[in-house]
Amino acid sequence: MAAQVQALYDFSGEPGTTEMSITAGEVLTLINTEIGEGWWEGKNSKGETGLFPAAYVRKLTPDEVTQTKAAPPAPRYDQAADEWGDQAYSAGDNNYKRTASNDDGWDDDWDDDTYSEIGPANQQAKPAHQQQQLTPLPGMPISEYSNHQFDDTASSYASQVGTVRKSKFAPSSKVSGESYLLGTLNVEVPDSEKVYIVQEEEGYAWSPIPNPFSVTVASPKKESKFKGIKSFIAYQLTPSFNNIQVSRRYKHFDWLHERLQEKFTLIPIPPLPDKQISGRYDEQVIERRRIQLQEFVDWMCKHPVLSKCEVWQHFLTCTDEKRWKAGKRQAEKDNLLGLNYCISLVVPEKALLQSQVDQVTEQCHTFINSMDTSVKNITSMCLAQTKRCQGPYKSDCQKVGEAFYSLGNALGLDEGTMVSRSKLTSAIKMTGGAYIEIGRMYDEQPKYDWEPLGDKFHLYKGIVGSFPDVLANHKGAVQKKRECERLTAEHKMEVAQLNEVLRRTDVISYALLAEINHFKVERTEDLKATMQKFLQQQIMFYKRVVDKLENTLHLYDD
């Protein structure tokens, strides 16, 4: 009997290729494991054969083969709780969901190519982190921590906003974050990598980018591997500082996004393209993704911390396969993750007043809560309006056009000797034509107004949706500081050690304040430009309608 495998995860084969879709739990018969580059060939219970990623399945033992008909659900990352005591993350976090399921044609583009081995399958195969322990404070009983620590932080926001970012690397970021706060992290950050927080008119701010740059995401090309068996989309990125194009696939973006999320727990990472993008043609979907990738890239470039970070620079510039691999390994070994990253920060000397910090975070929390609703509302409105334009608005106009056209036709049946009547007939027919054309304009219009607006608000949805997690991470640190104060009051912690904790908590607060401020400044400029562009496009549209109707009206002139 041929070897059998069981699918660990869902995989959607790209239609029209040799790929085959498999469903978690499904049992397949192996045909060929020598396809190469991570692909196996198999046959499912319906007798269909095709390729699937070897990492998505596990071989069954002969014993198992007999009892796999109703296999238990495969381990799923999204069933794992993290140690911040929160389970309510599934509602809004698209970024997270993207990595957990692979059901559209885009992020199926997974394989073991030479650029990297990262990918959803690798991550999903490691669901064991929820067992990890906190690093106990020196001299503090472990029981203290495991009982009541950190259980009212993330969850208190999450229950209100419903979205807390789940980093796949939450455990390590958590541990390393703690080690920073508790002073057990011993790392020297070279001056070149230090990040400064400065006081500006409107509050504390990240020190501005000395050499601003931009990156353009060009229309993607479809590339092939295995002599056409595998094809994928690669986007061309060109940074303004060197003008050298690099080619990146979705999985590279996805890998980058994971690195950024694990490293920066106090900075919302802009989202990757919406999985839900819909379009009538593949080209439209690919183009929308490009636009949303451009939004991602723009936000990265404008952020003083993110734009200079090493993994991003590596992503933007590396063209050499060996260097890519080395940089990738280095990024994955990065130990300045989560709160630990704060060791790179240089903040004003002044100690912060906790009450002022609380006030700012409280206001931010209220704002984000309300903003989250608004931003989701606007994204779904953009989608709804797009459908309206391409559906009823268009077809209503066309019905109007057809009614006038048919009137013109009817009048034409009674054409006689009168010239003016013939002119009327033709004018009425052309009025019909004008409305049909306006229908077509409605169909095309969302590309210029509703879709770009939706793309922008997809960005905001991701950023706003990440903020509760950022606030929770900060709140966790403040909570830990208070715990240390209590321990000191109870003489269980040295005052000197507490002072270190207080100073480091202030660094964390400075980072949050700088980030809140950055978001304010950025969105103010950005939303203004967004609204202006949107309104300009709407105005242009209605002006074109007016022009068309005015030209039509002139047909009736004597």
Add this chain to the structure above:
Amino acid sequence: MAAQVQALYDFSGEPGTTEMSITAGEVLTLINTEIGEGWWEGKNSKGETGLFPAAYVRKLTPDEVTQTKAAPPAPRYDQAADEWGDQAYSAGDNNYKRTASNDDGWDDDWDDDTYSEIGPANQQAKPAHQQQQLTPLPGMPISEYSNHQFDDTASSYASQVGTVRKSKFAPSSKVSGESYLLGTLNVEVPDSEKVYIVQEEEGYAWSPIPNPFSVTVASPKKESKFKGIKSFIAYQLTPSFNNIQVSRRYKHFDWLHERLQEKFTLIPIPPLPDKQISGRYDEQVIERRRIQLQEFVDWMCKHPVLSKCEVWQHFLTCTDEKRWKAGKRQAEKDNLLGLNYCISLVVPEKALLQSQVDQVTEQCHTFINSMDTSVKNITSMCLAQTKRCQGPYKSDCQKVGEAFYSLGNALGLDEGTMVSRSKLTSAIKMTGGAYIEIGRMYDEQPKYDWEPLGDKFHLYKGIVGSFPDVLANHKGAVQKKRECERLTAEHKMEVAQLNEVLRRTDVISYALLAEINHFKVERTEDLKATMQKFLQQQIMFYKRVVDKLENTLHLYDD
């Protein structure tokens, strides 16, 4: 036991008055027959009491009282066939339906007031005309007629177009029409009442109106009778030739319309207002009816024959009750009905070529057939677009507005020290306001474009819908002429008598040609103006949208 009556017809009592709705066949107990002016009071089986028109019920004999539980359906006019052999009229003829049922608040305004006793009930009580016989030709066996006469005329059109006008007075008009054709009508028409058909560049035409005039229909007033028990709507008509206002109720229009339809079987009579007019407020419905009455009146005034006819002049000018009654009696006694009216016509001396007449009528038939579909299509489109504007277009705009407004509100929660942000917040809120306002504009807009267009096409629907009947009436005369030619060939009719028939058939054909031509000329001017007005209103609307959005855009200026 109190006297019982059975409803002969449906009657809808006006809500909020003492009127009571009754259903044909329903048995009621009489309470009071002394209400006056044609009203009786009764009680129905549910114990409800109210007023209803005495003419709508009949008293039951004591015998009948015991067996009326399942009364047979009351005789309905619309079940009566006319002698042109056609039953397919029920599809499109609103005018006809209006007189047969009384189920809206407007033409319920029936009573025995002193101005007239005409009204639906009087007509509906005489459904016996289908039994009437044709006047046999002198010397022709009756059997000839009753077997194969006139049975492929109206019906052949009706089956294609689906609308044939049903005059309530079809039998008498038919008989008197025949008497003209057969030369048995001996009437002297004074010169002042003669109507001339002249040859013009574009064909034969009614001699133009020497003193054109117009009539305005003013916004109606609600008037009361019986100290408020009955209230009704009266429209104020002011002719331009004397500037004296007269007050007319629906039933007067209805009476007039019946007179015109029985008199002019070769001229389509413009329709009275659409029974289906819908509106959210009574005022809107009343105003739409006023506009459609104005369309009726305008078409009457512009028609060389209709505008000068006596009953119309009487309707427009009579302010004295006694004179009204006298004129009414005279109009009802008018014996120049149907084809008989043609005795008033003075036509060119030239005999018409039947083949040319056939060609014109055939083209007209094809045209009317196609026009009928188009015109109905446009009226229903106007209704659909009105609902769209007041429904989804409005609510979509408002949803867009609310989404922006809520975004502004959310941003307002994070207002700080930055002036520009505050300005952005307010601009975004006002963008929301602008879209909500555009929603309101959509709601209001149909009043300026779709409703007037619909009112105009209601007129055309009525006229176009009457044309098949006009063509059938003409075709019937031609058929009769051919019959006479056959009789003459068989020596059953004198040649001199035939020549008279031929001459008179030509007069009828001249009238049809003039009317076809009149409709061409009128609609050419009228449709042109209609389309221009419609497009101007659409342009104005979209320009207002552009203005609103441009003003909004300026709010984002620095």
